[in-house]
Amino acid sequence: MIDVVLVDDHELVRTGFRMILEQQPDIRICGEAGTAEEGLSLIRSLKPAIALVDVHMPGMSGIELTERVSRANLPTHIVVVTVVDDARFPKRLLDAGALGYLTKGCSADELLGAVRQVAGGRRYLAPAVAQQLALATLDGDSSPFDALSTRELEVAMMLVRGKALTSIGEQLSLSPKTVSTYKQRLMEKLQVDHVISLAHLMTIHGLLDTHNHQVGN
Structure with a gap:
């Protein structure tokens, strides 16, 4: 039996996964959590085979x-x-220790296949993600965004979305002061002085779809 914990701040998403x-x-679904903090507590106490985890949640990511x-x-x-399907984010997540990567647009069959494959100790990457990672590796170009911490990258992605x-x-x-x-730190690392410049740099390095964001100040 494969015990699974669901960690996502959207109840509808958890319900959909649970039904499938x-x-x-x-x-078997052995627990659900709406925050990463609750999810970590469940994982520590229940030690499930699999935890399905959303990337963006309030508090801990x-x-x-x-x-x-x-x-x-x-x-x-x-x-x-996650809904994020660019190559940089999956690489960061795989480096963090994730064994599987799915987008929320995956089919029920893909979800089940991923859960079973990862439960068996084998890595699973959504096909589109695997292709992007392969292309990024072939390009061999380092990105200035590689220098950012996980939290700095998250803040950068939110800033350019206005x-x-x-x-x-x-x-x-x-706190707003901490943000x-x-x-300030991420802009110094990237050597940009405005969110518009940040958005331009993210677009060049494939981190931003120019049709789906609104640049803030």
Whole structure:
């Protein structure tokens, strides 16, 4: 039996996953959490085979959760599920210790296949992600964004989507002052002085779809 914990701040997403997974005779949902903090507590106490984890959650991010589970040498394998499907983010997540990577647009069959494959100790990458990672490796180009910490990368992605510092702070459970510090630090690392310049740099390096964002100040 494959025990699974669901960690996502959207109840509808958890419900959808639960309905698909619970129909399988070899899979059991043993817990659900709406935050990464709750998810980490569940993983520590239940030690499920699999945790399906969203990337962006209030407070601790899914990346931080993945890193903590990996550092603690817990037996749980992380399968990250997110709407983000660029090559940089999956690489960061795989480096953090995730064994699987799915987008929220995956089919029920792909979800089940990924859960079973990762439960068997084998890595699973959504086909589109695997292709992007392969192309990024072939290019061999290092990105200035590789120098950013996980949190700095998250703040950068929110800034170029027009989110205010207070809004970013609320989503990440940080004070506006702390978010401002992250903003200053990441801009120094990237050698840019404005969010528009940041957006341009992210577009060049394939981190931003120019049709799906609104640049803020």
